[in-house]
Amino acid sequence: MKARTLKADKVNVITLGCSKNLVDSENLITQLRGNDFDVVHDSQEEDANVVIINTCGFIDLAKQESIDTILEYAEVKKAGGIDKLFVTGCLSQRYKEDLELEIPEVDAYFGTLELPGLLAKLNADYKHELIGERLITTPMHYAYLKISEGCNRTCSFCAIPLMRGGHVSRPIEELVKEAQSLARRGVKEIMLIAQELTYYGLDIYKKRDLPRLLHALADVEGIEWIRLHYAYPSKFPLEILDVIAERPEICNYLDMPLQHASNSVLERMRRQITREETTELIQQARLRIPNLTLRTTMLVGYPQESDQEFQELCDFVQEMEFDRMGVFQYSHEESTRAYDVDDDVPAEVKAERANALMEIQQEISTRKNFEKVGKxxxxxxxxxxxxxxxxxxxxxxxxxxxxxxxxxxxxxxxxxxxxxxxxxxxxxxxxxxxxxx
CATH class of the missing domain: 2.40.50.140 (Nucleic acid-binding proteins)
Incomplete structure (x- = not known):
């Protein structure tokens, strides 16, 4: 390892984007501290001389936030406020060559799967013995557990496979070891995250094996809540519902991004499911899991989305009465299948539709909250x-x-x-x- 001169480096890791990025940053911090670096996370102090920005490249707003953050620290570097600036994550994975040309002040750009290369640039070793022993930046009683990387789905609007690659599951033994490590440190709740939870195990066990993983994690002493995020509705394995209902450690909670409810839009989105099949799945979930909390995400303004198709979505949300819902406006992403189609829904219409859909959900959420009074x-x-x-x-x-x-x-x-x-x-x-x- 290269000898340090004068003052040892202090590294500030800045995380942008989703919980999956946060886990990546936590693994990076763990490796750096394992190499005796002084590391802070999202620090507002100005005493770090090395900054690493973990970027998001999901939609336009996220990309702009990442670019603005890089530019901000590039100016700090030019002014002598920091010695080194590195960029990693989804935006860097997707636009590395463009970023190198446009913001040359950055010392090096790294993709989503290039942690060893980033460590080497800092004269640090990648320590395999630290896998499963990551430090967490969340409050000590909860943590995210990434069970797989990448996605094999073919949704026409989504750039995630371009940034994260194909689906790769982590072995059950490795995930259990990490959960046990988290529990020993006081974590009581783990949130399972992946681009697509229901694909878990197909690559390494040749079958959808999320139920077996859930049983193994529910057996970990000290873990009282296990929460499921990002389950794809098409070909959803119903056995998952039975495991949630059976094991008290698994929250009666399911995050299932549906994106739309008009069959014509779902077909253009390449979602591989119909409104009718989605309705049946939701009914099955609510039948099998008492007191289920169902969270979903909807996407408005997809190319050629008509007033009638949007109304079908509104009617569906009113009919299904989701407990939680988020709404995104369509972002025209390069290299996706939808990019070849004209982004013909005006920005103001996208905003109006997003607001209208959220107004429907707000009424539902308010009523459901008042139903909790006295319980x-x-x-x-x-x-x-x-x-x-x-x-x-x-x-x-x-x-x-x-x-x-x-x-x-x-x-x-x-x-x-x-x-x-x-x-x-x-x-x-x-x-x-x-x-x-």
């Missing part, structure tokens, strides 16, 4: 903020879902612990209660 929920407390202890039920994932607010003047909650909370009031996105046990 008691097991709640995991994440933090204290503004006179409240803030927690979540098993129907709420961090950052994206509702929160439970308990007045700190009348209650005491230990951060990272569970408590029973009786709900007294509700609002559009939050519920308010009192600790009873």
């Amino acid at each position: 008691t929920f097991k709640t995991l407390f994440d933090r204290k903020e503004g006179g409240y202890f803030v927690g979540r039920t098993e129907g709420d994932s961090p950052e994206v879902d509702n929160e439970v607010l308990v007045p700190a003047k009348k209650n005491f909650a230990r951060i990272g612990d569970f408590a029973q909370v009786r709900i007294a009031e509700a609002s559009e996105y939050d519920i308010f209660g009192e600790i009873i046990a």
Whole structure:
């Protein structure tokens, strides 16, 4: 290893984008600290002399945020505020050559699967013994667990396979080891993340093996909640529903991005499912899992989306009454199948449709929250903020879902612990209660 002179490097790792990027940053930080680097994450201090930006390249807004962040630190470097600037992640994977030309102040760009190369640039070794022992940047009682990388789906609008490659599952033994390591450090909730959860195991076990993985993780001592994110609806293995219902450690929660409900749009999107099949799947999920919380994501403004097709989507959302829903506006992405089609839905129409769809969901969410008043929920407390202890039920994932607010003047909650909370009031996105046990 190259000898350091004068002052040792201090590295600031900046993470942009989704929870999958956050896990990548945590693995990077673990490797750097294993090489005796002083590393901070998303620090606002100006004492780091090396900055690594882990970028997102998912949609236009995310790409612009990544570019703006790179430019900001490129200026800091030119002014002498930092010595080295490196860029990694999805944007770098997808646009490396363009970025090298446009922002040459960056010392090196790396793709999503080039962690060893990035470490080598810093004169650090990739330590295989640290796999499964990653440090976490979330509160110590919850963590994300990435069970696979990449995606084999052929959705016409999505650039993720261009940035993350094909689907690669991690072995069950490796994931269990990592979950055990997290549990030893006090993690009580793990959120399983992947581009596509239901594909898990096809590559290494020659079958969809998420149910077996779920049983193995539910057996890990200390893990009380397991939460499932990003399950593709087409050919969804119904056995997953049975495992969720059977194992109390697995939250009655499912994040299933549906994207649309008009059959003609779904066909153009290459989603490999119809509205009718989607409806049947949702009905099966709710039948097999009592008190299921179902989160979804919808995409508006896809090329040629007509008023009638959008109305079909609105009608579907009203009919299905999702517990949680996010809405994205279509982003015209180079090299995707949809890129060859004219992006003909005006930006203002996309925005209007997104707002209209969210108004429908807000009414549903508000009503569902008021239905919780008088009921008691097991709640995991994440933090204290503004006179409240803030927690979540098993129907709420961090950052994206509702929160439970308990007045700190009348209650005491230990951060990272569970408590029973009786709900007294509700609002559009939050519920308010009192600790009873």
